Amino acid sequence: MLTGLLLAGGVTHAQVNGGQFAFEFLRLANSPHVSALGGMSVANPSNDISLALQNPALMRPGLHNQLQLNYNGLYAGISSSNLNYGYHVDKINTSFALGVQYLNYGSFTQTSFTGAEEGSFKAIDYALSLGASRSYGEHWRYGANLKYAHSALYTYRATAAMMDVGVNYYDTASMWDIGIVAKNMGVMIDKYIPENPTEPIPFDLQLGISKRLKHVPLRLFTTIHHLYEWDIRYDNPDDATVNTLISSSDTNQKTKSYFTDKLFRHFIFGAEISPGSRLTISASYNVLRRRELALQTVQGIAGFSFGLGLNLNKFVINYGRSYYHIAGPYNEIGITFKMNKLFGLGATGERIHWNADHPDW
Secondary structure, three states: OHHHHHHOOOEEOOOOOOOOOOOHHHHOOOOHHHHHOOOOOOOOOOOOOOHHHHOHHHOOHHHOOEEEEEEEEOHHHOEEEEEEEEEEEHHHOEEEEEEEEEEEEEEEEEEOOOOOEEEEEEEEEEEEEEEEEEEEOOOEEEEEEEEEEEEEEOOEEEEEEEEEEEEEEEEOOOOEEEEEEEEEEEEEEEOOOOOOOOOOOOOEEEEEEEEEOOOOOEEEEEEEOOOOOOOOOOOOHHHOEEOOOOOOOOOOHHHOOOHHHHHHOOEEEEEEEEEEOOEEEEEEEEHHHHHHHOOOOOOOOOOEEEEEEEEOOOEEEEEEEEOOOOOOOEEEEEEEEEHHHHOOOHHHHHHOOOOOOOOOO
16 A cells, blocks of 8 residues: 555655543553554453453453553653453343553652743553443344543543443354443543543444454454544644655645545554463454554654463463564563463352353354
C-alpha cells in the first residue's frame, strides 16, 4: 500500500488522534498479550482472562479462576499495572470478570511561578471494572462491563462511570471468531474543572474477525476500530510534504480524498502461531499508530508489536514488545495464575466450586 501511495504522489501528514478525551489511559492495552496484537483484540478465543476486558463477551466458563497480573514499563518512568480475574457461577450460568487498570505518572517537582521549589506531587489514573457474560445458543455469547474511572492530576480530580457492551460469535468447527464491542459509553461524574464544559469520554466501536487455519497452528486477526467515525486522519497543511518519485509541489492537496489512507487507519492486522502446546508467538501491525508516530524521515518499525506466551501448566508467562516510535520500544510482562491448580480451599472450595474445571468453548 505504501508503494502505491508513493507512486500516486501521496502526501504524508503529522497525526494527532489522541489527546481529545478525558481518561485516555483506557485506550491502553491491559496485558502483554493484547499489546502484542496491536493494543486491541475483540475476537480472540485464546484462553486468556485479559481478553474479557477487551470484549466482555469473551468471558466464559473456561476462564474460571484465572488471575492475571501485568506490569508495563512505559516511557519517562511512567508505569502501568493491570489485574484481571475471572470466575464462573454454575448456579446462574454466568461468568464474571474483574479488572483493574492503574497508570502511575510518577513524581513531579512543584514550583512557584518564579521557579522556586515548593515540594512534589504525584499523578495517577485508575479504573475498576466488573463484567458478566452469558451464552446464547451454541455459538454466541454476550456480555457487559461496568467501569468506574478516577483521575488525579496535581490538584485536579475527575471521575466517570462507563459501560462496555459486546457480542461474540465463535464456531469451534470452522474456527471463525467474530466480535463487536462498544467501549466506554458513559458520563463524567466529577469534572477536572467544575465550571468548564464536560470533557468527552473515549468511546469506541470495534469489530474483530479472526480465523484459525485448518492444517496450520496459525490464527489470523483483523481488528477495525473507530467504526463510528470515517475520517480519523489529521490534516495539517503545515506538516505536509510531497512523497512522489518526481519532486514537485502539491497544489491539489485539499482536493484529494485520501480514501485508502483513511480506510486503513482503522485496521490492525495480527497473527498468532503455536508451534507447540506450551508456546505462542504473536505479531501485529497497527496502521494508525504507524501513521501517527512514525517520522517521515526515519520510520523504523513503528506500529509493529510482538509477543511470546509460555504455558507452564499452573501459570502462563506473557511478554509483549511494542514499537510506538524510533525512540525505542516499551516492554511488558505478565503472569497468569490458574488459581484452582495452585491451591485448594478444602470444603469451602468445593462449596463455591473453586476447583471446577470447565471446558473452554
